[in-house]
Amino acid sequence: MATAPTVAVFRPDDDRIDDAVSLLESLGADPVPDPMLAVKPTGHTPRTDADYVVLTSKTGAELVADAGWDPGEQTVCAIGPATADALEDVGYAVDFIPEEYTSSGLVSDLEADVDGARIEVARSDHGSPILLEGLEDAGAYVHETILYRLVRPEGSGSSAELAATGDLEAACFTSSLTVEHFLEAADARGERDAALAGLEKAVVGVIGDPTAETARSLGVEVDLVASEATFDALARETIDALAED
Structure with missing residues (x-):
């Protein structure tokens, strides 16, 4: 039986992160909740x-x-x-x-x-x-x-650690700021370059062209921009892209 893919999600630490985790689990993923916005x-x-x-x-x-x-x-x-x-x-x-x-x-x-x-x-x-x-x-x-x-919440960055060790298979960025805070968290751990290398091997999905532009400007390779600006679409399309890899 295949292992569920690890997928980082950066929603605020309220019912949005809970809903995101539930959705990813329903799609067969192993969610990595790592709120990047307070x-x-x-x-x-x-x-x-x-x-x-x-x-x-x-x-x-x-x-x-x-x-x-x-x-x-x-x-x-x-x-x-x-x-x-x-x-x-x-x-x-x-x-x-x-x-x-x-x-x-x-x-x-x-x-x-x-x-x-x-x-x-x-x-x-x-x-x-x-x-x-x-x-x-x-x-x-x-x-x-x-x-x-x-x-950026204190203590954020568990997903950056996973990316740095090559154990993150996908990431769902919902805004430019989530990308920036992810890299700040990686920086704080001294793992920015390793985290960027890990993301290069992962499927990176984003909401919106501005988020994609920010990510690329910071060295993050973007694999997909969600077809509509909702987390539901982002999650489903990221999981679909993982299945195609």
Whole structure:
């Protein structure tokens, strides 16, 4: 009987990492949960005087709900179904989800309608500039509120150790920051070069072209970009790629 492949997953240390582990196990993998993102709330809330408000994550949805934020008459936009579900779970109505679950997808869907509009973007401190620049280029007046900062958790890096010893068969990176923090964790252990060599032998899957570009710029060879910006698609396609190896 074949041994289940070891697959690193870097989701935040909450129900997202639990769900990711369960999904990978159901696909026949041996998950290596190694959270690379910890949330530090800023205490700020989105403005309420815009025409549109954009939220980009489940974390953001939960933080604004905890703060009692009221979007008023703003058009509430969510990048992707996971963010939309999180907003609806905490009592907000979602008015718009882009066809492509990315910053560029949102810009593409809204750019014809936002000339002169006021848009509030509420997200982490590591959001893609594509969203702000794209909406501004479309003629919108854009304001960004940083809801939380993303830091590398203490003790992260078990997956980097496995990569360094050649015992990691795949890795699922969900953002540029997870790639950067993975390599920081490897650096902290004095194993960056060995971890990079280990990833070269593994299947590396990512969400989004920006993540792929970051990874390649840091020396990580990317094998696949998920067909849609969800962890479900990333996990399934990474496991499929492993089976083809």
